[in-house]
Amino acid sequence: MQYFVRRQWDLQQREHTPPSVFENRQAHRRDFLKQMGLSAAGIGLASSVAGCAKPTDEEIEAAGDVGWLPKEYAEKYPAKQNETFEYGRSETAQRAAAEYTNFYEFSSSKDCWRNVSKFNPSPWSIEVDGLCGKPRTFDLDDIYNLFPLEERAYRHRCVETWAMCVPWTGFPFAELLKLVEPKPKAKFVAIESFVRPKEAPAMGDDSFPWPYTEGLTVDEAMNDMAFLATGVYGEALPKQHGAPLRLVVPWKYGFKSIKSPTRITLTERQPLTFWNGLKPNEYGFTANVEPEVPHPRWSQATEWMLGTRKEHDSVIYNGYGEQVGGLYA
Numbered sequence: 001m002q003y004f005v006r007r008q009w010d011l012q013q014r015e016h017t018p019p020s021v022f023e024n025r026q027a028h029r030r031d032f033l034k035q036m037g038l039s040a041a042g043i044g045l046a047s048s049v050a051g052c053a054k055p056t057d058e059e060i061e062a063a064g065d066v067g068w069l070p071k072e073y074a075e076k077y078p079a080k081q082n083e084t085f086e087y088g089r090s091e092t093a094q095r096a097a098a099e100y101t102n103f104y105e106f107s108s109s110k111d112c113w114r115n116v117s118k119f120n121p122s123p124w125s126i127e128v129d130g131l132c133g134k135p136r137t138f139d140l141d142d143i144y145n146l147f148p149l150e151e152r153a154y155r156h157r158c159v160e161t162w163a164m165c166v167p168w169t170g171f172p173f174a175e176l177l178k179l180v181e182p183k184p185k186a187k188f189v190a191i192e193s194f195v196r197p198k199e200a201p202a203m204g205d206d207s208f209p210w211p212y213t214e215g216l217t218v219d220e221a222m223n224d225m226a227f228l229a230t231g232v233y234g235e236a237l238p239k240q241h242g243a244p245l246r247l248v249v250p251w252k253y254g255f256k257s258i259k260s261p262t263r264i265t266l267t268e269r270q271p272l273t274f275w276n277g278l279k280p281n282e283y284g285f286t287a288n289v290e291p292e293v294p295h296p297r298w299s300q301a302t303e304w305m306l307g308t309r310k311e312h313d314s315v316i317y318n319g320y321g322e323q324v325g326g327l328y329a
């Protein structure tokens, strides 16, 4: 079976893809249909199917439903701010980050918050297995009890050129891995998300090779920057950000930061991963932020911030070269 997914922007060939292509696909689609000379009726239909009034902050907040985590947890497991991390830019508005998300299990059009109501992130468990001395399964209580939480201000750079600055709450991925004692033979971690088509409507689209999968080398996973986030903006993770927890690898393109994992396997060989398997020429396994290396369909030299659309030059390793450059020397 061939997993070729055609998107309207496959046809767009410019050096710098304008943010509108990623931010407002429906408008882009209308332009595209116009260019193709399609009738006004067709255009009207396309936009009426897609057209939705601008949601209120309350609607977006309610949809994210951070109530999946019992309120007492905030008191029982307070997070300490880690001052070593700074954005070097303005923080992204909470609403802007919650409204525009990539979570293909729920939608491929950024509006995942509209489709997460059936998703139930609690109870949850993560099985850790493969080449390790102490394989085990962690439930949410284990995770909250075992790992002291801290807050880190991180930049995030999606391969599609949008970016955000958000305060994640969580703990280093290394802390979890150390507990299972990886064997020297283990060179990679393979990470797998859930399969719940009844809770995640877009999983019914079987042109995608579900579950979503990602991977890192063990050295990358053990680097202090690799973070497992249980919250953002001082609250539990809204469902569309990857409740109940998600990986954050801020020196790599965003697709490496897998949401809602259920299984982590230590392996000797590089695992097959979701986007790398679908389109290997567009989405590499390593996928470090490298502004000099263009995506085959757009430049990676600049990025634009969610909410403000402010443009910035992109920076090698997303500006985290001091922390992770040694991994690639």
Ligand SMILES: Nc1nc2c(c(=O)[nH]1)N[C@H]1C(S)=C(S)[C@@H](COP(=O)(O)O)O[C@H]1N2
Pocket: 097, 100, 101, 102, 103, 104, 105, 157, 158, 159, 193, 212, 240, 241, 242, 253, 254, 255, 256, 257, 258, 259, 260
């Ligand atoms: N399970 C899963 N994880 C995922 C994705 C996804 O579709 N499914 N999208 C990735 C992409 S492309 C990006 S840019 C980030 C986006 O994180 P955010 O939507 O919380 O900002 O999540 C990543 N993690």
Ligand SMILES: [Mo]
Pocket: 102, 157, 158, 159, 160, 253, 254, 255
């Ligand atoms: Mo992304």
